[in-house]
Amino acid sequence: MEANTYDAIVVGTGISGGWAAMELCRAGLKTLVLERGRHIAHGDYPTATLDTWDLPYNDQVPAEEKEAHYPKLARKDYVLRQSSKHHFVKDDEYPYAEKRRFDWIRGYHTGGRSLMWGRQCYRLSDLDFTANVRDGIAIDWPIRYAELKPWYDYVSRFVGISGRPENLDHLPDGPFLPEMPLNCVEEVFREKVQGAFAHRRVTPGRAAHLTAYDPNVHLGTRGDCQYRDRCIRGCPYGGYFASNSATLPVADATGNMTLINHAAVRQVLFDPDTQRATGVAVKHTDTGEEVEYFSRGVLFLNASTLNTAAILLASKSRTQPNGLGNNSDQVGRNIMDHHHRISISGQMEGYADQTTKGRRPNGFYIPRFVNLGGADTKRDYLRGFGYQGGANRDGWWRLVRETAVRPGPELKQQLLAPGGWSIGMTAFGEGLSNPDNRVTLNEDVVDKDGLPTLTMDVAFGENERLMRDDMATAGAEMLEAAGAKDIRISRTEAHPGFAIHEMGSARMGKDPKTSVLNRHNQLWECPNVYVTDGSAMVSASCVNPSLTYMALTARAVDHAVKELNRRNL
Structure with missing residues (x-):
């Protein structure tokens, strides 16, 4: 037992798990980090x-191969390539059931989905933190932007986020690195849109790519982005933020981290007498060995939203028969995601004397411009949406069909010249919290590692449907205002999970009767367990959530260390 005892345990090595590991190790705690994959x-x-x-x-x-191993992952076909498939789990090895369609996209390995994420980093504002109480749905966030701002600043400096300050209350700025500049067509689009619409802003995407590497700030094994745009494969230059190149190397350098792979956590060990977690029960999936690891202090659950819910639901005890921290019956409920799959595109005439250089892994962002508080932005649905997009010139591929028809010197010359400019964008809308959107544990069907699987019962509702009409219309009118031709709207039915922003399964709150975590991300019913991945989210906003997970994690570790020093845990 003594050999398997640590000051702290972290479950998961993704975006938030890497941060928990680094912060705990830097604070001097001997920390065990468990990763279920290789x-x-x-x-x-x-x-x-x-x-x-x-x-x-x-x-x-x-x-x-898709049909045999990736029947569900293949729904998001652009991520499934020979160059990236080794970063995703196989559906036949890690199955799940669907009462309603859910696209669960996972990566079980060191770094988790921080190796394959979209790297867009935006902050929630008080428009988001007050949304539920203002609209009279779900529960109120127990924190506000002012409380999280110092932690947003703290993690942003380390991560390295390129962007342009815009001074918008509903899209707070941060300590940005130099932006990845908009190209000529995007700049024109920006000017036209902002000139035609009072509340609409076009800005370079805020991305976790180092555009001005500082070895004194951006610790780990990192360097400037090389504009290769092959990020989903892993970046050997450390140009974008990932646990593998940033937080975990820093944690390891302290000498305080013990990382164990192939360690699938079955449950949290709980002492009903002290109301504290004592450790975790683990199955070593490479050997089949069952092992228990113990913590003298704290346990951070960062296995990702749905896997964290599964661990909590499986952690039953005499005093908590419904699962650890689940006396409120809220674990596994309130699952949210962003709905998208509405894309708008068009052709831009002119600019034939200009082109792009390199493969910029970024584009533009249009922040939310509806339901901002005034009558002029009010809509007949709640919340809002933003857009991510970009412009580019067609290349040789536009003439591939011609090679079979008229090969020869003339075609060769045309292949060497760039084609015309096109511009496009995809809308991302907020999904509302709903207690009937839930996942439950299926102990009758186990996965490759012998763990219970999940049953998904999650769907978007009427509010999201109403919003999607506006997402399509507003995008088309912006392209029209910018002078685009041949404007096209591609609209495909959206299902939760597809945006890979699932969240909310163990939400924070002010009341243990309606929430799972307190304002410090502690389980109400087991205060030495902290949950700081997407599970903690109370509302979804319409922005990419990973930066918020990182800020919540750094804030929670600071609280945990102080509580340990006060001997409160």
């Missing part, structure tokens, strides 16, 4: 430098 060291990215023609099947995954 180890990927920074730089161990076998496809990072390969070109499409170096990969089998021209980087595509054959249909029979």
